[in-house]
Amino acid sequence: MTMTIQIKNLAKTYSGDGVATTALRDVNLTLHHKEFTAIVGPSGSGKSTLLQLIGTLDVPTAGTIFYDDVDVSKLRGNALADFRFAQIGFIFQHFHLLPTLTALENVMSPLFPRKVGYDKKGRAQELLDWVGLSHKQNALPSQLSGGEQQRVAIARALVNRPKWLLADEPTGNLDSNNGEMVFQLLRKYQQEHGSGIVFVTHDEHLAGRTDRRIEMRDGSMIADTMRVSS
Template sequence: MYQQIKLTGITKVYGKQDIKTIALDDISLHLHKDDFTSIIGSSGSGKSTLLSIIGTLEKPTSGTVFYNEKNISQLRTNQLSELRNKHIGFIFQQFHLLPALTAVENVLAPLFHRKTGYNKNTKAKELLELVGLSDKLHALPSQLSGGQQQRVAIARALIAKPDWILADEPTGNLDSETCGKIIALLMEIKREADCGVLLVTHDMGLSRQADRVIEMKDGQIIADTKLNDKQSQIND
């Protein structure tokens, strides 16, 4: 189980020479699984790029990422894929549900070709019950509201029993009332599933429900606030 994720000197550059874009500029960060952490910032601040590097979807241009004491920057592509599949669950703004599959089949999709030490079908049904959709097991995405589709996506992210849930603007396509319910659900899931939650959002109101708020601007962390003690620190 990966209790901590540590980033040191992370830089991400897109393009080359005079047309390059610096998406992340010397980011160092220590994340703890016990915290519900939000990353806040406007469009172009680098928050989604940072989440992608934390989740091994992208590699940094320079710098190092540690899962516990393991330097994952040295892992091969197939090793990163295995780590990602076993230990990280992703939730995105777009639900990415397969339209021809039912809710329970969409939850099972990440495990279609994987062996597990538990009954996959039973686990999928338990997760849909956890997110309040026990009566929608056989519904297609087209038969579900936006909030219900996002709940299916959350259940799908949990099916492999990950150590971390990484959520990139998961409420971006939802109304304000449903947004609040989804955030409350993520907080409940953190307690029930004992997993770390890292939430990227541009909504300061939503971010303030987290234990810790990391604020980004122009590819840098400008504030790191622990809300439970109301102390704010500016990263060096």
């Protein structure tokens, strides 16, 4: 089980039309298993770029990311896909459910091409029940509310029993009640399974209730604060 993610001198620059844009500069950070970490900052601060790099969805221009002793920048092809499947679950702001699949099929979708040592349908049904949507397993995304779609997306992210859960603005398209429900599900999963959670958000109220708050601005990390338990 991966216990830490070590980020060293991380930078990301995008080039286009002869113009280079620095999205991330010289970030040094260690993330710990069993910790719920919020990353906050204004739009364009680099927080989503950082999350994409941590999740191996993009590659850095400079610097390294280690999951314990594994340098993920050196993984390619099937090795990278297998590592991502074993280690990481993703939740996105816009849900990204497949419109022609039912809720149950969407939760199962990461497992379709893989051999696993458990019943795929049973695992998906278990998770839909855990997020309170067992009665919606045959519904298409178009038949679900935004909050319900995000709960299906959470179940999908958890179907492979990830060691790390990366959430990019998961409450950004939801009202406050549904946003609170999503936050509570993430917290519940972390407490029950000990997974590390990295939670990008604009919501300072939710960020203030996580274990750790990292603030980004202009591509740099400007604050790293641990919450003091009362």
